[in-house]
Amino acid sequence: MLASLIPALTPRDPTRIPRADFEGVGPVTAPFWFPANRAKWLRGRPIDEDKHMSRVCELTGKGPMVGNNVSHANNKTKRRFLPNLTEVTLGSDTLDRRFKLRISNAALRSVDHRGGLDAFLAKAKDAELSPKALKIKKEIAKAQAAQA
Numbered sequence: 001m002l003a004s005l006i007p008a009l010t011p012r013d014p015t016r017i018p019r020a021d022f023e024g025v026g027p028v029t030a031p032f033w034f035p036a037n038r039a040k041w042l043r044g045r046p047i048d049e050d051k052h053m054s055r056v057c058e059l060t061g062k063g064p065m066v067g068n069n070v071s072h073a074n075n076k077t078k079r080r081f082l083p084n085l086t087e088v089t090l091g092s093d094t095l096d097r098r099f100k101l102r103i104s105n106a107a108l109r110s111v112d113h114r115g116g117l118d119a120f121l122a123k124a125k126d127a128e129l130s131p132k133a134l135k136i137k138k139e140i141a142k143a144q145a146a147q148a
Helices: 002-009 035-042 105-114 117-123 131-147
Strands: 065-070 076-081 085-092 097-104
Touching (some): 097 105, 117 131
Antiparallel strands (some): 065 076, 085 097
């Protein structure tokens, strides 16, 4: 009796995939990590760059490096050297706004040395910047062009 009810309870969906272990029961809806369902699930959702937490500096592009732990007996085991990242709030003089960025401490010193966020982004290469920092750089350039 239960076997006859299950196909009636499952919704008609083109992404349903019949599984061999439930041959007599009927098709079972595929989980979301199957390609057909995942594409359907992701469709229309914006990809937010702020949500992922990669260990990469947003201003310099500095990321993890790979090396060896070397013991006293000279045994070598793989390890990762992670950048010293901190979440800081930097202010833009041109835009009169503050931006929260995840940058390395070396980048923070470079920003201070160059004279602030505006001056740092003006000299920075676009390939090294994160999408968020690139957007800030374009906003600053646009505001400076409007002032001039």
